[in-house]
Amino acid sequence: MKKQKLAVIFAALLTMVGFSSCLNGENDPTVSPQELMKVNGVAGYYTFTSAYGYTITPLNMSALSSLNLGSYAIVQYSYDSSLLEWDESKDVTINNVVNIQDEMVVAQAPEEEDGNAPIYTISSSMAQPIYFDKYNLFIPVTYYYKNSSDTDDLTAELNSHDFVLYYDSNDAESTDSRLVLHLRHKVSDTEVQRSDYGTEYRHFNITSVLSDYANKYGVSMPDKIVIEYEKSSSSSYENISSEKVEVEYKSLFEETSSNN
The missing domain is CATH 2.40.50.500 (NigD-like N-terminal OB domain)
Structure with a gap:
């Protein structure tokens, strides 16, 4: 290929x-x-x-x-x-x-310096968070980037975007039925003007998150997973708002022995 x-x-x-x-x-x-x-x-x-x-x-x-x-x-x-x-x-x-692309999952609350770029959206009518199994989550991130007709320039631009998923076991928003995760987007060069946007799936292994969640709440899995992210209608990081998308979890896996 x-x-x-x-x-x-x-x-x-x-x-x-x-x-x-x-x-x-x-x-x-x-x-x-x-x-x-x-x-x-x-x-x-x-x-x-x-x-x-x-x-x-x-x-x-x-x-x-x-x-x-x-x-x-x-x-x-x-x-x-x-x-x-x-x-x-x-x-x-x-x-x-x-x-x-594989991305990091970190067991701590997100800090201000953890993100420096907004996300356009992480869910739409055509692209939704999906699972391969209960340990591997794939999030469709629609983010701002700088397009280029030069393949090398475009490759460098796309490689400058990283995403991290945070889980804080002390997060008051999480409950014994609702697991809240925080997604942050970071770019290596904040001075670049980014006016285009497109969607790309990124992979997150949430094995450690599920283990911490089970230890905290005494349940094997949450009913739902909530992904919080910083959204903006432009590539500017100055006018962001906190948005959440909620996806089913337990109902997809509780009766599927192959995923246990």
Whole structure:
């Protein structure tokens, strides 16, 4: 696979996570689902594991490169649905892979210096926080950036954005049914004028958060997770407001033994 196209990062393509497929014509059994998957294998021999438990193995292995082993990616692939079931392990043709960046999770209250850039939004009608399993949360952050027709400049700009998720066990807003997390956005150069915005999923491993939460409240998991973030209608950090998005949690996992 050629180095991922930067334009793909902000495409609506990335918001269609989960198992979705489309037929390439009424009589063509080829389907092309797009799915959040874990990257496994070794360099040069990759496999991808679905949250549903099956594994796909690329038929076009030599076309793949620059994948982050042990991390996650949004994978679009094709196979013959007349021969293979959607939920069975299979050999497929990989059409596109977009790596998802891993971010930090910190067990402390966010300080003023932890953030220096606002977020446009973290939830929309097309992009919602999602899980691979109960330990791995993926947040769609729509943030301001400086676009460029120069690939190297755009790469440097996108790499200058970092996100951190904070959990404070003493946070009065958290309860035995509601886990509150705080998302902060930091850029390496605050002098850059950023007028464009786009959406990108970022990965957060919340294993330590769930352990601290269980120790604090004596329950295995919260009913809901609330993500608080600093929002602005422009890239200026001077006019931010605190916003929250609430997502279901316990109902998705309490009866799913494969995620226990």
